[in-house]
Amino acid sequence: MNAAVAGIPAEKRNTEEVEFVHITGSRLMRCVLDHGPSVLLAIVLLMTVGVACTGTRAAPQSETVVADAITEPTPVADSIDGATWILETIDGQPPVAGTRLTLTIHGPRFGGFDGCNTFGGQHQSGTPVVEPDGSISAPEFVITDAGCPSDAVLDQANRYLEALTQEARAQVVDDHLHIVNDAGEVALVFARDDNRVIVRRIELAGTGWRLVDRDRIYGQRPTILVFLDDRAAVATSCRDYALGYTANAGRMRILYTRTAGSAEACSRDAIDREHLFVEDFGWANEYSAHFVQGVLRSLRMVVRTSRGKTLTFAPLSKLSLPDAMFDGQWTFIRSLEPRSGRPGMRWVEPTHAAPGSDITAAFDGQTVAGELGCHQYVYRAAGGEATTLVGPNGSMSMSEATLSTNNTCDGQADFSPRQRHYLDLLATAERYHVFDDRLVIRTNKSEALMFRAEDSPPPTRPAPAGADYSIKDLEAWLTAVEEAAGRDSGIFMTSIDERNQRLRIGMRPLRGALERMEAAIAASDVPREAVVIEMGCDADGLSRFDKGESPNQAFLAAISYSLEAPSQVAYGETVHMNLTLRNISDEPVLVPMGGIPAHDFAVATADGENIWRWQCGQIILGAMVGETLEPGEELELSGQWEQVDHRGEPVPPGAHLIKGILEMEHPERLVTPSHELQVLT
Numbered sequence: 001m002n003a004a005v006a007g008i009p010a011e012k013r014n015t016e017e018v019e020f021v022h023i024t025g026s027r028l029m030r031c032v033l034d035h036g037p038s039v040l041l042a043i044v045l046l047m048t049v050g051v052a053c054t055g056t057r058a059a060p061q062s063e064t065v066v067a068d069a070i071t072e073p074t075p076v077a078d079s080i081d082g083a084t085w086i087l088e089t090i091d092g093q094p095p096v097a098g099t100r101l102t103l104t105i106h107g108p109r110f111g112g113f114d115g116c117n118t119f120g121g122q123h124q125s126g127t128p129v130v131e132p133d134g135s136i137s138a139p140e141f142v143i144t145d146a147g148c149p150s151d152a153v154l155d156q157a158n159r160y161l162e163a164l165t166q167e168a169r170a171q172v173v174d175d176h177l178h179i180v181n182d183a184g185e186v187a188l189v190f191a192r193d194d195n196r197v198i199v200r201r202i203e204l205a206g207t208g209w210r211l212v213d214r215d216r217i218y219g220q221r222p223t224i225l226v227f228l229d230d231r232a233a234v235a236t237s238c239r240d241y242a243l244g245y246t247a248n249a250g251r252m253r254i255l256y257t258r259t260a261g262s263a264e265a266c267s268r269d270a271i272d273r274e275h276l277f278v279e280d281f282g283w284a285n286e287y288s289a290h291f292v293q294g295v296l297r298s299l300r301m302v303v304r305t306s307r308g309k310t311l312t313f314a315p316l317s318k319l320s321l322p323d324a325m326f327d328g329q330w331t332f333i334r335s336l337e338p339r340s341g342r343p344g345m346r347w348v349e350p351t352h353a354a355p356g357s358d359i360t361a362a363f364d365g366q367t368v369a370g371e372l373g374c375h376q377y378v379y380r381a382a383g384g385e386a387t388t389l390v391g392p393n394g395s396m397s398m399s400e401a402t403l404s405t406n407n408t409c410d411g412q413a414d415f416s417p418r419q420r421h422y423l424d425l426l427a428t429a430e431r432y433h434v435f436d437d438r439l440v441i442r443t444n445k446s447e448a449l450m451f452r453a454e455d456s457p458p459p460t461r462p463a464p465a466g467a468d469y470s471i472k473d474l475e476a477w478l479t480a481v482e483e484a485a486g487r488d489s490g491i492f493m494t495s496i497d498e499r500n501q502r503l504r505i506g507m508r509p510l511r512g513a514l515e516r517m518e519a520a521i522a523a524s525d526v527p528r529e530a531v532v533i534e535m536g537c538d539a540d541g542l543s544r545f546d547k548g549e550s551p552n553q554a555f556l557a558a559i560s561y562s563l564e565a566p567s568q569v570a571y572g573e574t575v576h577m578n579l580t581l582r583n584i585s586d587e588p589v590l591v592p593m594g595g596i597p598a599h600d601f602a603v604a605t606a607d608g609e610n611i612w613r614w615q616c617g618q619i620i621l622g623a624m625v626g627e628t629l630e631p632g633e634e635l636e637l638s639g640q641w642e643q644v645d646h647r648g649e650p651v652p653p654g655a656h657l658i659k660g661i662l663e664m665e666h667p668e669r670l671v672t673p674s675h676e677l678q679v680l681t
Contacts (some may be wrong), residue, residue, distance in 0.1 A: 017059070064459050080105050080170060084286075085112075085177050085190035087160070096156050100308035103164070103177075103190060106130050108139065113285075113306040114157040116148035125302075130170050136179070138165040163187040204247050204287075205230045207299055208435030209313035211277070219273035221266075222498075225313060228436050228448055232336065235281070236438065237274045240268035242336060242448065244344025245284075252284045252303065258346055264268055283307045299493060314495055316435040323391065325363055325432065328450035329370070330439050332359035335425055345448065348603035359422055361451060362467075368401070368426065372419045374409040379426065393669065396429040396441065403427070425449055460531045468501045469530050479502055480524035481531070488516055490648070492536060492617040503531045508617030509648040534618025537646045541604070542610035549667050558585035559629075563660040563672040570680055571653045572620070575641040577601050578616075579660035579672065585628035591627045591635060592664040599637035599662050606655040606676075612646055614639040637662070643679060653679045 010053070057603040078190065087101035095101055100114040110129045111120025121440045123129070123143025130136055143161075148154035167182045195539075204227040211223035223237045235257075244255035257278055266274070266630040267527035283305035301313040336345040347468035361370040365388050366381040379401040381387035387400050403423065415423070429445040439451040469477075474496045481503065485491060490513025503526070507513050521531055550556070564578040579599055626634055641658075645651055656677045662670040 009043070033338070043586075080177060082106060084193040085337045086193050087188060088191050089189040090156060090160060090187070092136075096150075096152050098478070099153055099156065101156075101160055102193070102306065110139065111141070114143075114160050115153050116157045117144045118283075118306055119143040119161070122157050134169045134171055135162070135271055136170055137275045160188070169528050190405070198552045204233075206433060208316035208433065208438070210316055210436065212300070212312040213315050217273070218277040219270045221270060221274075223274075223277055224316065224436065224438060226316075226433070226438060226440060228336070228345065228440060228442070229446075232448075234336075234440070234450060235278070237277065240333060240347075241278060242345055242347050244339070244342075247287060250286055250288055253342060254282045254284050257282060266504060272472040278583045280305060280307070280312060283309070284311075315493075316438075325434050325439070326365075329360050329362045330452050332361065332422065332456055333452055335422070335447060335449050335491050357482075359419075360454075361426075365390055368398075372415070372422065374407055374410055375415065375419065376406045377423065378404050379406065388433070394432055396432055398427050398429050401427065421606065422449075467570050471496065471498065474501065474503055474530070477524065477530065481505070481526055482518055484523045485517060485518035488513065490514075490516060490522075497532065500532075505531060505533050506536055506617060507533055508536050508646050509612060509646050509650065511642040511644050511650060512649065513648050535613075535647055537613055540611055542646055549669065551664060551668050551670055552668050557581060558587070558589045559591070561660075561662075561670065561672060563658065563675050565658050565675050565677060567676070568680060569643075572643060572650070573656075576662065577639050577641065577658060577678065579637045579639075579662065580636075581629070581635045581662070583631055583633050588631070589629050591662075592668070593627060593662075597637070598664075599639070599660070601639045601641065602659045602661060604657045604659075606657065608657070611651060612641060612644065614641065616646055651679075653681045655679075 002433070042177040043100075083104070085103045086210055089105070089274055090101075092135060096115070101113060101115050103112040104110065107128050108124075108126050109120070109122035109503070111118070113119075119141050121139045123137070123139040127137060127139075129139065129495055130259050148157060164179065169180045171178045171180060175192055177188075177190040177192070178186050179190075181187045206227065206229075208224065208226045211218065213223065214221075219237065221237050223235065225233060225235050227233045227245075231246070233244060235241040235247055239259055242258045244257075246253045246255065256628055281303070283301050285306040286304040286506060287301060289299060289301050299315050303311040303313070305311070317554060319656055335348045338344075339346050359370065359372050361368060379389065379398060381389050382400045384403050387397075389398060420680040424444075425443055425447055426441070428445055428451065429441045429449075430444045431442040433440045433442075437453040438454070441449045441451070443449075478494060480494060482494060490508050490510040491505060492508050493504070495504050496502075497504045505517060507517060508579075517533060521528060559581055561579065561581045564580065565575060581591060581603070597615070602610060604610045629635055637660075643651055656679060657674040658677055660672040664670060
């Protein structure tokens with residue numbers, strides 16, 4: 001039997017194959033084996049026949065406190081399913097101080113946290129855990145063995161699981177869940193967790209986040225979290241960590257963590273606080289993307305742990321992507337490679353060119369150049385300026401690059417194996433992401449290279465010159481500006497840039513949006529130099545849809561597509577646009593979707609100059625799987641244009657060209673023929 005094991009701190013997690021110990025009988029007895037902190041014991045609990053557990057320490061027995069019995073059963077399955085329940089009493093007494101025990105039930109599945117470990121399982125037959133009449137049938141389940149902090153907590157955990165797995169009945173009383181044993185006694189009382197993270201769809205792959213840690217619980221250094229793909233992530237603080245994770249429908253599990261890099265630059269306190277973050281995040285249980293500050297503006301990712309902690313992350317800046325990539329030099333940290341036969345990635349051994357030396361890289365559209373100890377290297381586009389190695393949209397195409405090197409010192413005639421490995425990986429690069437002061441390059445072999453910006457300012461838009469401001473002032477000003485701006489649709493993001501000590505406001509290119517924001521800043525008595533306003537698109541981002549490949553012929557034969565937009569509009573009138581796809585085949589067709597949102601609309605002048613894109617300022621978090629259209633079914637994607645350019649400035653009347661775009665599996669992109677729109681005076 002295989003089982004997903006989750007919620008174990010880094011120092012107690014082992015990714016080798018695990019042994020399963022079958023434990024049965026009328027009373028649950030936890031097996032606590034002395035394998036040291038790095039060994040994981042996954043336990044399968046089967047409630048069928050009695051089997052003794054040898055070499056174990058049984059939980060001490062305690063008296064049962066008889067609580068008031070509930071004698072009138074009521075149907076409860078619907079009101080229990082889907083909620084998270086927090087234990088309030090066990091045998092009539094509150095839980096041990098500092099523990100938070102939980103229970104969740106979803107039809108045939110149930111799980112939770114017993115104060116020491118995470119557990120979960122399901123009925124393979126589909127039988128619900130709680131029947132309509134309230135009777136409970138516990139399925140087989142697995143439980144992690146991360147250890148208990150004390151005998152009292154271990155005893156509580158055993159009594160908790162025993163109450164859930166014995167013959168029992170569930171009842172809901174005043175929005176509390178009661179577990180009643182076969183003697184009619186209330187063994188467990190739960191309260192509904194009203195603070196549970198509201199699940200909203202968010203794809204984490206390809207996103208980067210910075211821990212919002214106002215109280216400096218985890219130290220002075222910023223903690224950065226980058227999700228490379230759907231199974232691998234990287235966290236950085238004092239050092240860099242590779243993490244394996246699963247995330248689906250708002251549930252998250254951290255499978256393992258592996259550290260890399262030296263802690264020489266970190267103080268003892270910084271290392272201790274880093275360990276605290278890794279352990280806390282290792283218990284991640286729920287996640288969601290939502291907006292804070294009362295006005296729907298500031299995007300945050302909230303992670304709740306099974307131990308009751310809440311971690312909040314703000315998105316790392318991805319604005320001005322080409323500038324961030326091409327501005328300055330990057331120092332190579334380490335490479336990652338897929339783990340053999342297992343999810344996630346692992347750090348490759350240190351790749352220094354020589355003791356005390358670093359590998360560096362600098363990028364522009366046609367070259368990638370840097371140093372490897374005694375060597376200088378340059379990858380150059382074979383086709384000259386007509387060929388782009390590094391695109392402005394996160395793409396890299398190194399297949400057309402030629403490599404030249406130069407040995408700058410004696411005693412090292414050839415590349416070391418590690419230097420050669422770096423060059424070979426770089427030659428297979430196909431995508432890049434810039435997250436604040438981190439650069440991640442993905443290869444066509446599912447490997448990754450991670451760089452850190454050199455000691456120059458981070459590769460983000462520079463803050464205006466002026467005085468430094470306290471975080472307390474910035475928080476007050478942010479609230480004031482948001483209240484003055486109200487629910488202005490031109491604002492897509494507000495945040496505090498702690499590094500530069502400024503407010504950052506992201507704007508969509510809508511008519512009058514900049515003017516309204518300037519007025520809101522003035523009305524709030526906020527110093528103008530304390531605010532950085534960024535548009536959701538720069539000039540380079542307008543031409544991204546011009547690059548890419550057409551979908552394959554089989555897809556084009558099965559799908560018809562059209563762009564619907566008016567031919568004439570009055571000056572200043574909002575232009576409504578629809579991109580419609582229809583399955584014209586006799587079979588279901590999967591339409592790949594390459595973003596959230598995946599569709600876009602682009603506007604150009606009559607002579608083809610790109611001036612506006614609908615996605616400017618849209619929050620794109622990652623890739624979607626796609627939509628399946630049944631025969632004859634249509635998919636309609638919409639947008640609107642307020643007759644402005646990418647800076648929000650009104651465009652003059654005259655002829656304009658509109659295209660509809662659907663981002664598919666990279667590098668495929670569906671682009672409609674140009675539709676001519678006449679803006680009348």
